[in-house]
Amino acid sequence: MNEVLQNILSRRSYRSFEERPIAKEDLDLILQAAIYAPSGMNRQSWQFTVLQTPAQIETLAAAMRPVLQNDGYNFYRPAVLILASNECGNSNGLADCACALQNIFLEAEALGIGSCWINQLKDCCDDPAVREVLTRLGVPENHIVYGSAALGYPTQKVEAKPRRQGTIVFAKD
Numbered sequence: 704m705n706e707v708l709q710n711i712l713s714r715r716s717y718r719s720f721e722e723r724p725i726a727k728e729d730l731d732l733i734l735q736a737a738i739y740a741p742s743g744m745n746r747q748s749w750q751f752t753v754l755q756t757p758a759q760i761e762t763l764a765a766a767m768r769p770v771l772q773n774d775g776y777n778f779y780r781p782a783v784l785i786l787a788s789n790e791c792g793n794s795n796g797l798a799d800c801a802c803a804l805q806n807i808f809l810e811a812e813a814l815g816i817g818s819c820w821i822n823q824l825k826d827c828c829d830d831p832a833v834r835e836v837l838t839r840l841g842v843p844e845n846h847i848v849y850g851s852a853a854l855g856y857p858t859q860k861v862e863a864k865p866r867r868q869g870t871i872v873f874a875k876d
């Protein structure tokens with residue numbers, strides 16, 4: 704099996720991470736994978752805002768907890784959280800961010816780093832208290848945070864989840 708497919712088949716979502724930081728060289732590779740994703744009309748209007756300290760991640764989670772009515776919300780306490788955002792007027796904004804997030808997940812997998820898509824900011828990034836923190840962290844005011852990547856060394860390695868069969872259909876003549 705080729706390395707790309709092997710990587711795709713072995714990736715999975717992790718939701719428990721060690722405190723161990725991610726080396727700068729590895730983070731740089733992950734971010735390079737992100738910006739080499741395809742984007743509609745090659746706009747590349749996305750931004751990847753990198754939160755690298757527990758304090759930054761906790762400040763954002765704390766602003767979101769009341770909005771989500773979830774006292775335990777913490778992004779799974781990753782070593783790094785990457786916010787993938789895009790201009791609110793770009794109709795390809797979500798699709799472009801999704802392509803970049805998958806690149807992030809696959810490069811992380813190649814480096815032995817666990818990852819998980821975190822979705823909640825998409826629906827609450829315009830809450831005033833959340834937006835205030837996002838602005839402080841460097842997310843442009845006209846950006847929607849379409850998804851986030853929680854990254855860290857998994858506390859336990861697990862096998863990829865099996866896939867549902869029958870979702871591939873070859874069209875008949």
Ligand SMILES: Cc1cc2nc3c(=O)[nH]c(=O)nc-3n(C[C@H](O)[C@H](O)[C@H](O)COP(=O)(O)O)c2cc1C
Nearest residue numbers: 714715716717718801819820821822823850863864
């Ligand atoms: C658009 C999208 C949103 C997701 N949101 C979350 C989320 O908010 N929290 C979470 O724990 N996992 C989230 N996931 C991860 C999925 O639950 C996970 O990919 C799915 O269960 C398949 O498992 P696997 O990634 O291990 O193959 C999301 C995945 C996608 C693609």
